[in-house]
Amino acid sequence: MQPNEQAGHYTFPLSEKVTRQKVSYKNRYGLTLSADLYLPKNRGTEPLAALAISGPFGAVKEQSSGLYAQTMAERGFVTLAFDPSYTGESGGEPRNVASPDINTEDFSAAVDFLGLQPGVDRTRVGIIGICxxxxxALNAAAVDKRIKAVATTSMYDMTRIMAKGYFDSQTLEQRTQLLEHLSQQRWADAEKSAPAPSPTGLPEKLQGNEPQFVVDYWNYYKTPRGFHPNSINSNGRWTATTPLSFMNMPLLTYIKEIAPRPVLLIAGEKAHSRYLSEDAYKxxxxxxxxxxxxxxxHxxxxxxxxxxxxxxxxxxxTEHLK
Known part of the structure; x- marks a missing residue:
């Protein structure tokens, strides 16, 4: 790709208003997570509210989540942008795999870390989830009562997408066929002692007949605008069997239990994913x-x-992390 696309590359310049520090910590499963801690330079001596941030799905902390973290640090919050387990610079084998349980835990582990920082008021911690x-993030907020407020942007419910397809268009027959295929893929992976990559991913070049949202993804992940070599969407693929754990474990089952803590859902008017935020809001x-x-x-x-x-x-x- 581009000559500046090495592992130390960030897709945004470092702000003069913050400091950025590479940190690591372990989640409840013993996996080591890699993150960037952003601190406002003019933060005074009082403990501050803090935010843990991650996403999009298949991205790394040097991309969108880091930009969010830096911007919110400029506005007076201690922020942490982290690479989820099995991705980026975080630990876990095999690589490029996701789990609705472990990745929910990743948010709580970030809260653990933030709550131990001397400049953080652990009673004032929120989270932001992207894509x-x-x-x-919503699932983490439902189960982890230390999280006092949660916001999302361009929200995807990955369990719903993988179980039912976009706009719930997948039929029971199609779902069964997919599960049959993924189940057989486990035999192939076991025989090779390694997971196969997904057969689908962002193309190296656009052919001109892709849906607009795929074009939008490509224009972010595959161009200097957002490319990062550690990002699965930029430079790799999820494992073929990644959907298995998502297909029968609905993430938003307990979304009502976030209350009385507040939820903010943000979506683009023209986003293909808008309906997911609207349904989560309902x-x-x-x-x-x-x-x-x-x-x-999106x-x-x-x-x-x-x-x-x-x-x-x-x-x-500011209102809800008082």
Whole structure:
């Protein structure tokens, strides 16, 4: 790809208003997570509210989540952008695999870490989930009562997408066929003692007949705008059997139990995923808020600073992390 696309590369410049420090810690399963800790330079001496941030699905901390973390640190929060288990610089073998349980735990492990920092008020910790990690963030907030507020952008419920397809279009017959195929793939993986990569992923070149959302993904992950060699979507593929654990474990089963803590869901007006945020909003209990960004696509909320409603995010967390 591009000459500056090495492991130390960030897709955004470091702000003069913050410091960034590489840190690591373990989750409840003993996996070592790699993260970047962002601190406001002019933070004073009082402990601050903190935010743990991850996503999108298949991305790394040097991409969107790091940009969110840096921007929120500029606004006075201690922030942590982390690579989920089995991805990026975080530990776990095999590589490029996801789990609705372990990746939910990854958010709670980030809360563990933040709560031990001397500059953090552990009673004022929130989380932000982007894209596929938004569903994991909502699940984490439901089970982990230390999380005092949760916000999502371009939310994907990966369990629903993998179990039912986009817009719940997958039939029972199609689901059964897919599970038959994935079950047989386990034999192939066992015989080779290694998991096969998924046969599908972002193409190296666009052919011109792709859906617009695939074009949008490609324009982020496969160009200098968002490419990172550690990102699965930029430079690899998920394992072929990754969908198995998502297909019968609905992430949002207990979304109502986030209450009375607040939920903020943000989606683009033109996002193919908009319906997922709208449905999550309907399922959640008060206090909750749904913000639709006029004219925005799903991927616009990854890195377009003039589109991402950081003022709204700042107001939300300032109000609810008092």
């Amino acid at each position: 596929g990690w938004a569903g994991m 399922a959640a209990a008060e206090p909750k808020e749904l913000v639709i960004i006029p004219g925005a696509s 991927v616009d909320l990854y890195d377009q600073l003039q589109v991402i409603p950081f003022d709204k995010l700042t107001t939300f967390f």
